[in-house]
Amino acid sequence: MRRLAIVRQKYNPAGGAERIVSAILRQLHNSDALRPMLITRNWESLDCVEAVRVKPFYLGSVWRDWSFARAARQVWREKQADLVQSHERIPGCDIFRAGDGVHAAWLEARLEGRGWFARLATFCNPYHHYMLRTERAMFRHPALRAVICNSELVRDDVTRRFGVPPQHCVVIYNGVDSAFFNPADARARRGELREQYGIDQDAPLLVYVGSGFERKGVAQAMRAIAPHPDVQLMVVGGDKKLPRYQQLAESMGVANRVHFTGPQRDVRSFYGMADGFILPTLYEPFGSVVVEAMACGLPVLTSTRCGGAELLKAGETGWIAPAGDAEQWQRNVGLWLAARERWDEMGTQARACVRDLSEENMVGQMLALYQRLLAETKMRSLT
Incomplete structure (x- = not known):
């Protein structure tokens, strides 16, 4: 059975990324083809899901994210994951789900029309420098095989800013529970x-x-x-x-x-x-x-x-x-x-x-992507 490692640093009950990760784990619960593994610093209890919690010591946001990324890479290598999907900016993952968009694009939008003081404050913030450097390294890393974009807006930002081939960017809109939201x-x-x-x-x-x-x-x-x-x-x-x-x-x-x-x-x-x-x-x-x-x-x-x-x-x-x-x-x-x-x-x-934007369709598109990437890996190993 192939192993899918899903990386998300922490759990926020109201977070959209967390709901999506939980949806993937639920649909893979009884899968005979792909076994999920969650790599996280902090998450809710999940029945019958292998969760590897990594909690390296840190002081400050830069060290927090850097230490988690380092520990997560070590885990997925030790566990010999066949496919790694990260919801954090970590160079070396196979799939990145850009649910939070592109940090460079967010900074650009935030500073548009702002004065010199706001721009200076942003420039002096070491976290932004870390995020921009890590984001660039991840999108240009040779291990990256696919980017899941939750909109064409994100896809266009990724391809334009980092040169990621358009065919490597898959647009999958977030699902909505239309039965509940009626x-x-x-x-x-x-x-x-x-x-x-x-x-x-x-x-x-x-x-x-x-x-x-x-x-x-x-x-x-x-x-x-x-x-x-x-x-x-x-x-x-x-x-x-x-x-x-x-x-x-x-x-x-x-x-x-x-x-x-x-x-x-x-x-x-x-x-x-x-x-x-x-x-x-x-x-x-x-x-x-x-x-x-x-x-x-x-x-x-x-x-x-x-x-x-x-x-x-x-x-x-x-x-x-x-x-x-x-x-x-x-x-x-x-x-x-x-x-x-x-x-x-x-x-x-x-x-x-939005009738067709169900959680099942959203996860189904992701599972189809996983199968395609695994099949490509198998074909390469046979040639």
């Missing part, structure tokens, strides 16, 4: 939640979901609703700089229309209480929240640097704008408002666009 169940608490947050039942409401308010554009979302006095904004998620965003809402004059809920377990119901979803992200390799919102029947407003935007039909299921273009975001909110009579129709179309 309009009927999402809207079951609509009236209750609107009453709880003091929002009129007929008020047009946009919802944002996610942490990391700077990267995902909460400030831009607030600017976008500013000229539209009837529009309410629900911000679902946490951020350590929350007071700064609350003060910003005050300074913009929208504090009475922006509702910060903090992290929520029942995210589905917050999709259901809204009439549209907004994510003006600076850089989002895919954005699972986009497809969750679409599955719940919401039109979506997102940015050109969001991989999930590839699933939208402009004007039919949502609107797209550059992350930094405040005027276009305000216009798009206006277009969304003007389409009020079509919201239900747009939501139905949005849900249809």
Whole structure:
């Protein structure tokens, strides 16, 4: 039986990469052809899955990532893994799943339009230097045979920046549980939640979901609703700089229309209480929240640097704008408002666009990739 080593450093219950790793492990649980092995620093308990925990001592983020990468390589070599899929930037893996996108692209998006001080602070941060160097080394390493990209956005960044052949980049969109994320169940608490947050039942409401308010554009979302006095904004998620965003809402004059809920377990119901979803992200390799919102029947407003935007039909299921273009975001909110009579129709179309993005299909595409690579290895060994 062939052995597949999957590398992910730590477990975050809300993390998209973690859900995907768990999905792969579940589907390979009874496989007769491929036995999975998880190499990790910290993970949840997984029945009947070989988990090798490596916890080298470290001080600081650079040492943390470097020491884990070194230990993970040692493990997969000792265990003689036939195929190694890493979710971390580790030179020498066979497959890299670029679920977090390209660090160089994220830095570029983050610094666009920023002043010299922000650029100096980024330059002086040793972690960015480590990430850029390691990322470049991994993408150019001769052992790398495939890159799993969760959007065409990521694929294009990888091929353009690192010269990875396009045929080595496989686009596999994240799966969504459309049976769970559905309009009927999402809207079951609509009236209750609107009453709880003091929002009129007929008020047009946009919802944002996610942490990391700077990267995902909460400030831009607030600017976008500013000229539209009837529009309410629900911000679902946490951020350590929350007071700064609350003060910003005050300074913009929208504090009475922006509702910060903090992290929520029942995210589905917050999709259901809204009439549209907004994510003006600076850089989002895919954005699972986009497809969750679409599955719940919401039109979506997102940015050109969001991989999930590839699933939208402009004007039919949502609107797209550059992350930094405040005027276009305000216009798009206006277009969304003007389409009020079509919201239900747009939501139905949005849900249809993500119907085939199941977890089973996503993992099935990955398993097909594994089999192809293993078959190529076998053919090379016979020649």
